[in-house]
Amino acid sequence: MAKGPYTTVRGQVLRVRRGLRRRRLEWTRGRRELVPRQFRNLVDYHIHTKLCGHAVGEPGDYVREAIRKGLPEIGFSDHMPLLRIRDRHLTMEPDQLSHYVSIVDELRHSDGGITVRLGIEMDYFPDQMDEIWAAAQGIEFDYVYGAVHYIDGWGFGDSRRLSSYQGRDPDETYERYFDLFCRAAREGGFDIMAHPDLVKKHGIVTSVPIDDMYETAARALRDAGVAIEINTSGLRMRAAEPYPSLPFLKICARHGVAVTLGSDAHAPHQVGMDFDIALRMLEQAGISEIATFQRRQRIMRGI
Numbered sequence: 001m002a003k004g005p006y007t008t009v010r011g012q013v014l015r016v017r018r019g020l021r022r023r024r025l026e027w028t029r030g031r032r033e034l035v036p037r038q039f040r041n042l043v044d045y046h047i048h049t050k051l052c053g054h055a056v057g058e059p060g061d062y063v064r065e066a067i068r069k070g071l072p073e074i075g076f077s078d079h080m081p082l083l084r085i086r087d088r089h090l091t092m093e094p095d096q097l098s099h100y101v102s103i104v105d106e107l108r109h110s111d112g113g114i115t116v117r118l119g120i121e122m123d124y125f126p127d128q129m130d131e132i133w134a135a136a137q138g139i140e141f142d143y144v145y146g147a148v149h150y151i152d153g154w155g156f157g158d159s160r161r162l163s164s165y166q167g168r169d170p171d172e173t174y175e176r177y178f179d180l181f182c183r184a185a186r187e188g189g190f191d192i193m194a195h196p197d198l199v200k201k202h203g204i205v206t207s208v209p210i211d212d213m214y215e216t217a218a219r220a221l222r223d224a225g226v227a228i229e230i231n232t233s234g235l236r237m238r239a240a241e242p243y244p245s246l247p248f249l250k251i252c253a254r255h256g257v258a259v260t261l262g263s264d265a266h267a268p269h270q271v272g273m274d275f276d277i278a279l280r281m282l283e284q285a286g287i288s289e290i291a292t293f294q295r296r297q298r299i300m301r302g303i
């Protein structure tokens with residue numbers, strides 16, 4: 001593919017569509033929901049609540065779905081309030097954070113034969129981290145996800161504003177994304193980096209190989225002792241594969257980066273979704289244990 005700015009988002013998407021269709025087929029051929037026996041050592045740590053304004057269902061419905069599927073442990077990780085962007089379709093309001101904690105707390109303590117963890121998905125903004133952490137002070141999270149959803153104020157992951165890609169160079173977008181990702185891993189204070197190559201969400205690809213970006217990112221994660229997740233929601237997007245890609249996951253595995261699992265559920269039926277594909281990826285990357293967290297202590301569990 002020729003290097004240069006996107007002519008139009010639509011043109012770019014059309015050009016990569018064939019490749020993505022093939023990729024999706026590769027992953028989804030023979031996909032089937034895992035049976036409870038296969039779920040018994042897994043976790044789903046990336047679950048939202050309707051407080052974020054773009055998820056549906058009651059928090060208890062997510063827990064019931066996890067029990068039905070046979071997951072022994074899940075965690076909620078709703079979007080931390082954005083301090084300088086007010087958009088009720090993106091995150092809860094700052095004053096709802098304590099309500100979120102109490103909802104999860106209640107589910108944590110109701111004995112349904114499942115472990116429920118309290119997590120959060122925190123955006124990485126290089127110049128706001130002190131403020132963001134201050135807003136979370138005093139809350140005993142089991143884990144904190146770091147996420148890069150913004151590149152210099154541009155919400156590139158926002159599906160409502162695809163036209164914002166127009167006039168941007170995909171290669172530069174990737175470079176800037178991975179640059180921020182590495183800084184987030186090193187300086188953000190997070191336990192897990194969410195959807196590690198989210199930059200591919202809308203099917204945008206680079207004109208150059210990106211193995212060196214993967215390599216640099218894996219080193220940053222390893223040095224900082226930060227885990228990643230296999231986030232299966234990429235299969236539901238134009239990216240047509242989980243985050244991270246299999247090559248990226250293999251590089252992380254080679255560097256000993258710990259891996260956990262998340263569906264990024266925004267609806268109850270999405271809990272544990274496509275975990276058969278996540279398991280296949282773990283196997284292909286030679287990973288035999290996943291990271292779990294309790295009060296921000298990492299505990300590895302064989303799968």
Ligand SMILES: [Zn+2]
Nearest residue numbers: 048052054079
């Ligand atoms: Zn969300």
Ligand SMILES: [Zn+2]
Nearest residue numbers: 121147194195
């Ligand atoms: Zn996210």
